[in-house]
Amino acid sequence: MLCPGTCYSAEYFISPALIQWWNENARRWGPIVSGVLFGAGWWFWADAIALSPHRVPFDQYLPGIIATLALVMINLIRKDELADIDPFDDASYCRARVWLFLSYVVSFASLVAAVWVMIQHYSSNPDFTPAEKWPGAAGIFQVSFILGSALLFFISRTPGNSSSYDGYGAF
Amino acid sequence: MFSSGILLQLLGCVLWQNWWPMLTGIMYILVPMPYIFFGAVGGDSGYSLYGSNLESGWIDAGKFLAGFSAVGSIAIPAILAHAQVITTGALIMELAAALVLGATCIVYDYFNSKDD
Numbered sequence: 001m002l003c004p005g006t007c008y009s010a011e012y013f014i015s016p017a018l019i020q021w022w023n024e025n026a027r028r029w030g031p032i033v034s035g036v037l038f039g040a041g042w043w044f045w046a047d048a049i050a051l052s053p054h055r056v057p058f059d060q061y062l063p064g065i066i067a068t069l070a071l072v073m074i075n076l077i078r079k080d081e082l083a084d085i086d087p088f089d090d091a092s093y094c095r096a097r098v099w100l101f102l103s104y105v106v107s108f109a110s111l112v113a114a115v116w117v118m119i120q121h122y123s124s125n126p127d128f129t130p131a132e133k134w135p136g137a138a139g140i141f142q143v144s145f146i147l148g149s150a151l152l153f154f155i156s157r158t159p160g161n162s163s164s165y166d167g168y169g170a171f
Numbered sequence: 172m173f174s175s176g177i178l179l180q181l182l183g184c185v186l187w188q189n190w191w192p193m194l195t196g197i198m199y200i201l202v203p204m205p206y207i208f209f210g211a212v213g214g215d216s217g218y219s220l221y222g223s224n225l226e227s228g229w230i231d232a233g234k235f236l237a238g239f240s241a242v243g244s245i246a247i248p249a250i251l252a253h254a255q256v257i258t259t260g261a262l263i264m265e266l267a268a269a270l271v272l273g274a275t276c277i278v279y280d281y282f283n284s285k286d287d
Contacts (some may be wrong), residue, residue: 031231035238045248051254157231 030156034149038071041145048138056135060121063114067143070107071150074100079157107147114143192253194267198244199272205233205240244269 020040045064049056122136248265251257257265 031234032238032241035235036242038235039242039246043242043250047246047250047253050250130231153231153235157228 030152034153034156037145037149037152039068041149044138044145048135052135055133060135060139063117063139064142064146066106066110066113067146067150070072070103070110071146071153073103073106074150074154074158077103077154083112088091099103107150111133111143111147114139195244195247195269198240198247201240202237202244205236208233212228241273244272 006131042064045061079101117139122133125133177240245266248257248262252259252262
């Protein structure tokens with residue numbers, strides 16, 4: 001195996017039936033479910049904007065926009081670049097890893113921003129009725145749905161790690 | 172089945188004398204479009220590794236867009252009901268229409284992949 005150091009096969013942690021179900025269905029339904037989650041995220045936010053009696057300032061749209069940016073970033077990576085490290089290659093493996101790290105940073109930043117917006121503007125604000133606090137909660141739903149969609153799309157896109165190809169999968 | 176879905180959708184508008192639910196019709200037009208443009212259902216082009224990366228990338232993007240507009244057909248009636256533009260009964264009828272149309276798609280998909 002070309003796995004460096006200690007490397008655990010997924011069968012040690014997850015039941016093989018689940019892995020087989022995933023292998024059969026992920027490629028067909030994964031992108032569709034991920035699209036559903038992405039749409040659900042943005043529609044939650046649209047609902048909050050449409051129903052809020054106060055004008056929601058633009059900087060509260062930012063967590064959702066940054067989460068969408070994280071979705072694009074995480075899915076720009078080609079999975080076959082992450083498959084194996086080749087010491088004679090042109091560092092495409094390292095580039096892919098660095099980009100993936102950056103996209104994780106951006107996605108966590110958007111999640112933190114959504115929580116921050118909710119706490120600062122909505123839940124600690126004594127003047128709002130509970131119905132008016134919906135944009136805060138909706139922002140968190142939005143960001144978590146979008147990030148979940150990004151992750152699901154990433155892992156269900158091309159043949160994943162649990163395929164049996166030993167690093168010849170790029171052809 | 173498809174026509175009964177459309178019928179439910181129209182009834183949701185007519186019975187309550189409120190034509191806002193027709194906005195969902197935009198979503199019903201958008202949903203099949205990624206399938207038409209990217210030609211996607213279950214790639215069977217004979218590649219050994221589930222299609223080349225480039226082509227399967229477009230297919231996945233098409234599925235993503237189809238899922239996105241499918242949830243729009245559920246979300247628009249929900250938002251309209253939340254804003255009390257349409258009544259709860261109309262919401263239930265719209266959701267039933269979305270369910271029937273979704274079931275139509277799944278059944279169509281199943282029968283298509285059985286023929287091959």
